[in-house]
Amino acid sequence: MRSPSTSNLHLKAIISLHKSLMASSVTQTLKPDFPQDLDDLLCSDPQHQQEESKSDDPSLLLVSRSGYLNGGSRIERAWAHWSKLGRPKLIVAPMVDNSELPFRLLCRKYGAEAAYTPMLHSRIFTENDKYRNVEFTTCQEDRPLFVQFCANDPDVLLEAARRVEPYCDYVDLNLGCPQRIAKRGNYGAFLMDNLPLVKAIVEKLASNLEVPVSCKIRIFPNLQDTINYARMLEDAGCSLLAVHGRTRDEKDGKKFRANWSAITAVKNAVRIPVLANGNIRHMEDVYDCLKETGVEGVLSAETLLENPALFAGFRTAEWVEGCEESTRDGNLDQADLLVDYLKLCEKYPVPWRIIRSHVHKLLGDWFKLHPHIREDFNAQSKLTFEFLYNMVERLRELQVKIPLYIKDSSPATAILANG
Secondary structure (H helix, E strand, O other), rough: OOOOOHHHHHHHHHHHHHHHHHHHHOOOOOOOEEEEEEEEEOOOOOHHHHHHHOOOHHHHHHHOOOOOOOOHHHHHHHHHHHHHOOOEEEEEEEOOOOOOHHHHHHHOOOOOOOOOOOOEHHHHHHHHHHHHHHHHOOOOOOOOEEEEEEEEOOOHHHHHHHHHHHOOOOEEEEEOOHHHHHHOOOHHHHHHHHHHHHHHHHHHOOOOOOOOEEEEEOOOHHHHHHHHHHHHHHHHHOOEEEEEOOOOOOOOOOOOOOOOOHHHHHHHOOOOEEEOOOOOOHHHHHHHHHHOOOOOOEEEOOHHOOOOOOHOOEEEEEHHHOOOHEEEEEEEHHHHHHHHHHHHHOOOOHHHHHHHHHHHHHHHHHHHHHHHHHHHHHHOOOOOOOHHHHHHHHHHHOOOOOOOEEEEHHHHHHHOOOO
């Protein structure tokens, strides 16, 4: 037996470190005691951003849709539109307060081919200028783009959708949010209890918008119910369906594996493009999901928050164990990604609370090694870019090194290259 190389010994040490960090019983609050309104402030001068946006010609943000509403069957138009967008396979899922413009652009830099906005509340979006201006931002590089709304009123949603349709490629209806706030507001996955209303909402949008309608759903416990649901959405005018392979009650993605078999059944039951959501932790999962389900693309959410370079083939130490011999240091780490993200935030301002959340997601393991830096970060009632850049430098000076890895000879590369 040959002795392991120095690099493999280093990799095994990193995996061991990751395990010890994950097993630690010490818990830390992620929300320091600071006035909420400070974190709601934009991270950069909004006046500067407004001046930049004035120079943008909205017509340049439009994807040419000539022919989308002209001739052919509705199913053919759905596929023609998907093909016009380049049939993206690697997609950033919608995440409340986490899939905002700078993060979408960061993921696009590292391989993402399309992205969803965070879920927007349709009623508030129609009524509140500040909410619209802060929560929905985009730019010319931010395409293809799904703008996702939650709603339970067809007319209100249509009004909201008309405000964004010139700047996106799909208006998406959130039918998958399982959280208590969705139950209280009667939207998201809780509309599964009122399918006639769901059908009315989709029909309203599909018959009144120039941009196609997409829907993101969860599965029912009964497979046939899920298939009937998907077919109803297709008949109502949905042009693309994203299927999260967990039920409404399966909220914990680490506890409940997504049911790819149910996604496969939906793919085989409908004629429109289908995307899969669930169990995407690295590029091997992308390959396996595309192969097993036959879907057009995959969505990733939680894993991207820790590793926005997932779609470029990078993986954290957590997903290296068992393949150390074919894995190498990718010369990239989460601090590098954070610096990239902060630079995008300087260009495209977002509330500090969003930046704070991304810092914790990206540097969680780093903070466990040096909790005094996390405590200093949490103690900041008002963040600045100078503080954040200096914090990264402090970690570097402490010689924190938790690299991202690349696995050689990945089968995912071939399937993606072949379209």
